[in-house]
Amino acid sequence: xxxxxxxxxxxxxxxxxxxxxxxxxxxxxxxxxxxxxxxxxxxxxxxxxxxxxxxxxxxxxxxxxxxxxxxxxxxxxxxxxxxxxxxxxxxxxxxxxxxxxxxxxxxxxxxxxxxxxxxxxxxxxxxxxxxxxxxxxxxxxxxxxxxxxxxxxxxxxxxxxxxxxxxxxxxxxxxxxx
Amino acid sequence: xxxxxxxxxxxxxxxxxxxxxxxxxxxxxxxxxxxxxxxxxxxxxxxxxxxxxxxxxxxxxxxxxxxxxxxxxxxxxxxxxxxxxxxxxxxxxxxxxxxxxxxxxxxxxxxxxxxxxxxxxxxxxxxxxxxxxxxxxxxxxxxxxxxxxxxxxxxxxxxxxxxxxxxxxxxxxxxxxxxxxxxxxxxxxxxxxxxxxxxxxxxxxxxxxxxxxxxxxxxxxxxxxxxxxxxxxxxxxxxxxxxxxxxxxxxxxxxxxxxxxxxxxxxxxxxxxxxxxxxxxxxxxxxxxxxxxxxxxxxxxxxxxxxxxxxxxxxxxxxxxxxxxxxxxxxxxxxxxxxxxxxxxxxxxxxxxxxxxxxxxxxxxxxxxxxxxxxxxxxxxxxxxxxxxxxxxxxxx
Numbered sequence: 155x156x157x158x159x160x161x162x163x164x165x166x167x168x169x170x171x172x173x174x175x176x177x178x179x180x181x182x183x184x185x186x187x188x189x190x191x192x193x194x195x196x197x198x199x200x201x202x203x204x205x206x207x208x209x210x211x212x213x214x215x216x217x218x219x220x221x222x223x224x225x226x227x228x229x230x231x232x233x234x235x236x237x238x239x240x241x242x243x244x245x246x247x248x249x250x251x252x253x254x255x256x257x258x259x260x261x262x263x264x265x266x267x268x269x270x271x272x273x274x275x276x277x278x279x280x281x282x283x284x285x286x287x288x289x290x291x292x293x294x295x296x297x298x299x300x301x302x303x304x305x306x307x308x309x310x311x312x313x314x315x316x317x318x319x320x321x322x323x324x325x326x327x328x329x330x331x332x
Numbered sequence: 333x334x335x336x337x338x339x340x341x342x343x344x345x346x347x348x349x350x351x352x353x354x355x356x357x358x359x360x361x362x363x364x365x366x367x368x369x370x371x372x373x374x375x376x377x378x379x380x381x382x383x384x385x386x387x388x389x390x391x392x393x394x395x396x397x398x399x400x401x402x403x404x405x406x407x408x409x410x411x412x413x414x415x416x417x418x419x420x421x422x423x424x425x426x427x428x429x430x431x432x433x434x435x436x437x438x439x440x441x442x443x444x445x446x447x448x449x450x451x452x453x454x455x456x457x458x459x460x461x462x463x464x465x466x467x468x469x470x471x472x473x474x475x476x477x478x479x480x481x482x483x484x485x486x487x488x489x490x491x492x493x494x495x496x497x498x499x500x501x502x503x504x505x506x507x508x509x510x511x512x513x514x515x516x517x518x519x520x521x522x523x524x525x526x527x528x529x530x531x532x533x534x535x536x537x538x539x540x541x542x543x544x545x546x547x548x549x550x551x552x553x554x555x556x557x558x559x560x561x562x563x564x565x566x567x568x569x570x571x572x573x574x575x576x577x578x579x580x581x582x583x584x585x586x587x588x589x590x591x592x593x594x595x596x597x598x599x600x601x602x603x604x605x606x607x608x609x610x611x612x613x614x615x616x617x618x619x620x621x622x623x624x625x626x627x628x629x630x631x632x633x634x635x636x637x638x639x640x641x642x643x644x645x646x647x648x649x650x651x652x653x654x655x656x657x658x659x660x661x662x663x664x665x666x667x668x669x670x671x672x673x674x675x676x677x678x679x680x681x682x683x684x685x686x687x688x689x690x691x692x693x694x695x696x697x698x699x700x701x702x703x704x705x706x707x708x709x710x711x712x713x714x715x716x717x718x719x720x721x722x723x724x725x726x727x728x729x
Contacts, residue, residue, distance in 0.1 A: 174352075175354065181355070184467055184478065192459075192462060193454075196453065202434060251582065252579065275429070276429035279429055279433045303578065303581055304576055304577065305576050
């Protein structure tokens with residue numbers, strides 16, 4: 155045992171012995187590394203950087219229209235209820251008062267009752283979580299249904315490839331099932 | 333194992349629990365302390381969130397009066413929510429949606445309804461909470477791994493408390509004869525300091541470690557889609573319960589103050605402190621606040637067109653298990669009884685941070701030696717293998 159103490163440790167070993175319990179200071183690099191992402195997300199949620207990460211464009215819906223944006227420029231996220239894609243939207247300036255509710259659906263809805271998922275939020279900024287089945291064809295259309303306060307209904311569509319190229323890439327990666 | 337060597341072992345376990353991660357533990361303690369009083373820090377730094385009285389006899393406005401005042405000042409902005417903070421020196425927090433697409437928190441004067449400012453893009457409160465709670469690691473699918481990293485610390489903290497009390501012989505005597513020797517060198521001082529702080533924060537360390545461990549359990553349950561909540565899932569309002577109206581004329585809704593009156597009648601003892609306005613034409617209006625039990629909120633969801641309560645979630649709806657689990661978060665953050673409780677939490681948070689530091693100082697002065705001695709004793713028993721290892725390390729050098 156006396157030999158163990160007598161052996162002069164190598165500089166590397168001495169360094170290790172001295173600093174091994176301070177290596178955890180490096181854990182601070184984790185929040186430092188994620189800080190830009192944290193502030194970018196905070197700005198995205200507040201709307202400082204616009205409706206979403208990527209604005210898809212205008213969708214004309216009868217006499218009304220909306221600006222559609224992908225909340226994140228990426229494919230659907232996994233969810234217990236199936237893959238979900240988040241879209242944000244803003245109503246046109248002069249239709250905010252006119253529109254009672256706005257819905258989103260892949261494929262043309264047959265009626266108002268099957269119009270799809272409803273948007274939550276204000277006319278200036280609202281969001282919807284759209285279920286995207288894995289078998290969705292790549293040439294699918296995204297349909298927007300708007301309902302007026304008197305019950306009138308208008309519809310419009312945008313190709314899914316234009317609304318979300320990332321979703322098309324995701325579908326292709328899944329291998330579109332016939 | 334003899335009694336002496338067993339307590340030695342406990343002592344070593346106690347020493348090693350936080351040591352390899354002392355800096356991480358320290359930063360989590362310090363950021364937690366800051367998060368407790370973050371609202372107060374913002375209050376000191378930013379006059380916008382102060383509830384200044386225009387005159388001594390000024391009365392706080394009702395929620396409807398606040399909305400009317402905002403409508404006058406900023407006719408284009410849409411009010412999404414109003415929250416009256418626990419402490420009366422804070423302005424109302426109003427969720428506002430602006431035509432440019434921003435949804436921000438604005439601070440409204442509770443006496444005049446004037447918007448005093450909007451929350452800056454750097455939100456100190458949210459930032460300290462995110463740093464403390466999940467180490468800024470983003471939530472992508474389920475809970476962030478930063479959340480697991482931080483909440484896992486509840487376990488060594490609890491173990492530190494238990495082993496600390498085991499190695500501190502007759503610790504209860506420390507309450508009667510507090511010892512803090514200042515003139516006997518640094519090691520004695522930090523040892524006394526660590527023990528003194530430790531016994532007076534037993535309750536706090538227990539609360540923080542147990543509630544911290546609950547956050548770990550909560551994440552595990554959440555990520556496995558296991559729910560213990562009795563809170564009903566509220567469907568949207570049925571189509572026939574939303575009146576039709578003339579084109580371009582939104583169906584009239586009941587006044588917010590009326591909704592608060594209905595909710596207060598339905599929930600006896602409700603102190604309505606927040607209102608979330610409907611999120612679309614088929615969504616409910618939510619009114620809520622505390623009741624007799626300050627650690628939990630009660631809510632009612634109303635049809636905004638006729639005032640009918642669709643769902644309510646009262647204290648009496650909670651299972652005994654939920655009383656325990658729902659109390660965990662407020663017990664951890666100390667935000668359930670006003671400024672004084674926050675200050676007590678912040679003080680003991682600071683003490684806990686100092687315990688990490690003093691523990692480290694004691695270790696550098698004593699435990700290094702104790703460990704070396706323990707190794708020596710072990711080596712006496714197994715001289716040959718250790719000597720062999722020493723030789724091999726010689727070769728490397």
